[in-house]
Amino acid sequence: MADIIQLLPDHVANQIAAGEVVQRPASVVKELLENAIDAGADTIKLIIKDAGKTLVQVIDNGKGMSTTDARLSFERHATSKIRSAEDLFQLHTKGFRGEALASIAAIAHVELKTKQETDDVGNVLVIEGSNITSQDVVVTPTGTSVSVKNLFFNIPARRNFLKSDTVELRHIIDEFHRVALAHPGISFALYNNGSESFNLPISNYRQRIVNIFGAKTNEKLVPVEEDTEVLNISGFVGKPEFAKKTRGEQYFFVNNRFIKSAYLNHAIASAFEGLLKTGTHASYFLNLTVDPQTIDINIHPTKTEIKFDDEHTLYALLRSAVKHSLGQFNIAPVLDFDRDPNLDTPYSYKKTETSVPKVEVDRSFNPFQEEKTSQPRVSNYKKEPTESWESLYVGLESKGNHSKQEFSAISFESEERTASIFDDDKQVEKTHTTYQLHNKYIVSTIKSGMMVIDQHRAHQRVLYEDFLKNLTVKEAASQQLLFPLQLHFSPQDIVIINQLKVDLEHTGFVFSSVMEELVEITGVPVGVPESEVSIILEQLVSDVENEVPESHFSASDLLAKSMAKSLAIKTGQSLQKDEQEHLVNKLFACKEPNVSPTNRTTFITMSVDELDKKFI
Template sequence: MSSIIQLLPDHVANQIAAGEVVQRPASVVKELLENSVDAGSTEIKLIVKDAGKTLIQVIDNGRGMSVTDARMCFERHATSKIRFAEDLFSLHTKGFRGEALASIAAIAHVELKTRQEQDELGTHLVIEGSKFTSQDVAVLPKGTSFAVKNLFFNIPARRNFLKSDMVEFRHIIDEFERVALAHHNISFVLYHNGSEMFNLPSSNQRQRIVNIFGGRTNEKLVPVKESTEIVEIQGFVCKPEFAKKNRGEQFFFVNNRFIKSGYLHHAVMAAYEGLLKDGCQPGYFIYLDVPPNTIDINIHPTKTEIKFDDEHALYAILRSAIKHSLGQFNVAPVLDFERDANLDTPYSYEHKEAVVPAVEVDRNFNPFADEKPARAASAASSFTAAPAFRREKASSWESLYTGIAPAADEIAEMNFESEEVTGSLFNEAEVEQAVYKTYQIHKKYIVSPIKSGMVIIDQKRAHQRILYEQFLTNITIHHASSQQLLFPLVLYYNQSELDLLREMRQALENTGFVFAEFNLDHIVVSGLPVNVAESEVSILLEELINDLQQEVPDSSFSQTDSIAKSMARSLAVKTGTLLTDKEQEAMVNALFACKEPDVSPFNKPTFITVSVEDLDKRFAI
């Protein structure tokens, strides 16, 4: 019997490895940026076109590579970061597996330009699907330029699985921010489709955070610092009043490497216990420095998860450090045993009576009198007692109306309509139906009787359906009304959030929003939809931005649908809200006036029907 196991060709093996390393354009961005950081660069430039599908180029001024290294870097398991297995437990660099460049070259057109400082000429390589097509000597600046074009050109199935440009670019920005936050001493620039999105000069940690997330971020930050034998902690946490519904601005860095850790996140949430509203998440930028031999990085393909030797101690230290910082900067209440001695009252004052202040009044002062007589009278009787004021009795008010008797011909007869009921506006069946009432159960469900039994409505889902169809109609027909604000609202956002709002500006204005200004770091809202309260605007736009960042479809109709769904979910009446009888009746009528009243915008049932027969069966037991 012949053998059935065989070795895969290199190009097939590289494509399979690429499925683990390169999941989307953001994966390429992460690998190339980390290589530039490891090369000792002080300036890194990222150029992206069409959310990375057409071009991803990283240019740095690092050490560069020799001719041999330039070819070797595309081989599988070729790396300059480690030599022995023991090196995995003393890592001080980013990439170390040696699979990234080989995987990228297997599924894209790659152009590499590199030169070392001591060399006069550099190397120019072109690779298409793991095949070297050209190698030339060229005059190049010091450093490396790595261009990845036409990603997944030979794997169309993977390319079809990519999301919209907005979503893919959001992932690229996430990777860019993570690397930029971890290395504040390096200058970063990001261009997308020819437009400069970020220009981050070399700075300190706090300034780097402010440059990325906007100028108003500075007032949110509370510094955290702790040094122990196990870990050295530094960074910032955000004040509780700036907590958001989504988990956007939350970053953990271990030895300047971004990680995700639910365990450490729980430690942060424990430090904020009692300070946050329900469902809110605090922002934080925590930098942990631990000995390399106490962590294991190589447990996840993307290296975003780390195994710690002593997680329990790390948890306790992180929680206490954040709690201490919140108390130190008067964010959280603390016990203060120090008192100001100046506020103490001497014991000798215990039985002492309070001194009543003497008040002198000039009772002859008249502001309406002539100036000279007033002064004379005031001088003659300065601070002398005067008789009490007397109010003259007014004349009888009846005398004001004498001689105004009405003429006889001006008095008209007033005929009153008979109150006798001659008929009914409704027939008996309609009157019987009108006396039916709706009832609210547990501030969650509305029960309304119908001919065949009763209908039980979920008030939250029903209101979502009502608002969804209203917003969808307003956006498409452009006739929404607005309420103008006396004092316009100024809301601050970072660059990516502002770009998203600009993209959705027309659709938002069709729902009733009025935007007076769109500036570099904030917007000015001067008008709101009729059913949106001023206090809800910030929360509504934050949730809308979060929803759109997670999934923005390509077509304009789908974008409109996403906006209508997000706004309906944010503004719908919540479970636990008490509704009046009129509100219940209005909701029932509005629900059954919808085009699809039986499901919410998220395809969940809005009501169920219980027939009289079903009730009879239950009682027949």
């Protein structure tokens, strides 16, 4: 039998490796930014076009590469960080696998310009699909510039799996934030389609957070500091009153490397226990410094997951450090009494000497001795003889008859009752009774049996069709606010709100101004409570960033879905009888009452025959 196992060609092996390292344009951004940091740069620029599909370029002022190093950097498993297997447990740099540039070059057009400080001219390499097409000298500043163009040009199937530009740009900005937050001592800039999105100067950690997420973030931060032999913790957590519905602002950095850890996230949630509203998540920006020998970074291709030697100790230290900070800055309740300023000594009496109060006692006082008065008491009050109790009711009968005559002449203003077409008995039979089960379902009787309605999904369907109608007709009613509502958002969130502003106005929102980090609202849709406005807009921005639903839906549909989800009656909310009946009637007045806006069942029916079978 002929041999059937053969070695893969290099370009195919590189494309397979690229599938692990490069999943989307954001993966390229992460690898190139980390290479720039490892090169010792203190100024890094990131240039994006068409959400990275057309161009991802990273320019740094690091130490650059020689001609030989520039050529070798695109070979698989070529790295300057590792010499032996033991070095994997002494890592102080970002990239160490030697796969990033080789994987990127296998699926894109890459141009590399690099120059060392001691050289007069630099080198330029042009690579297309792992093939080096040219290498020449070039005049370029000290450092390295890597341009990645036409990502996945030779793998169209992978390119088709990419999301819309909005979603891909969101992932790129997330990676940019993670790297920029981990290195406040480096200046970063991000340019998207020719316009500057971020310009982050060298600063301290708190200022870096404020520069990224907006000036209003400064008042939300609570510092966390803990120094032990096992672990050093530094950074900030957000105050509980500023907790968000989404998990966007949650960052763990271990030895200046962003990681994801559900276990450590649970430690933070445990520290905030009892301080957060249901369904909200605390923000945190925490740097953990541990001995490199106690962690293993090399367990995931993207290096966002780390294995710790002793997770239980880290969990306990992290939880106690956060709880201590919340208590120290009077965020969490502590065993202390609030000082009442009303009990303080008035300012004018502070230096006045106090006198000891004296008690005078009449030693000759005898409680058993009759009181002697010089003049007898004179009383004009004469006690009337008490009549029998029957006399109290004499004459009430006649007074009662008189009052009946008076009340008979009184007329009440009321609406006229129109005669019913049906008899009372028949009308009772037509009335459908409803019952709320566990504050989650509405049970209603129907001719064939009974119907169970999910109140949250049913209300979503009702609100969704109302909002969609208002967006289509563009004639939504709005209720004016007595005082303008000012909401603070990050600059990237403001961009999304500006995109949705027109559609939001069609639903009933009235914007007086939308500034760089501030939105001022003077009117909201009818029935929307003022306290829910910030939650609605936060949820809406999150849905647009994550494209829920996907891009083939219209913006109006997305907006209607997001607002319906935010404003719908929640599970656990008690409803009165008339509210239950109103919801049932509104549901079956919808075009598609069977499913919620997210295509989930809103109600089920159970016939009498099915119930009978249960008792057999």
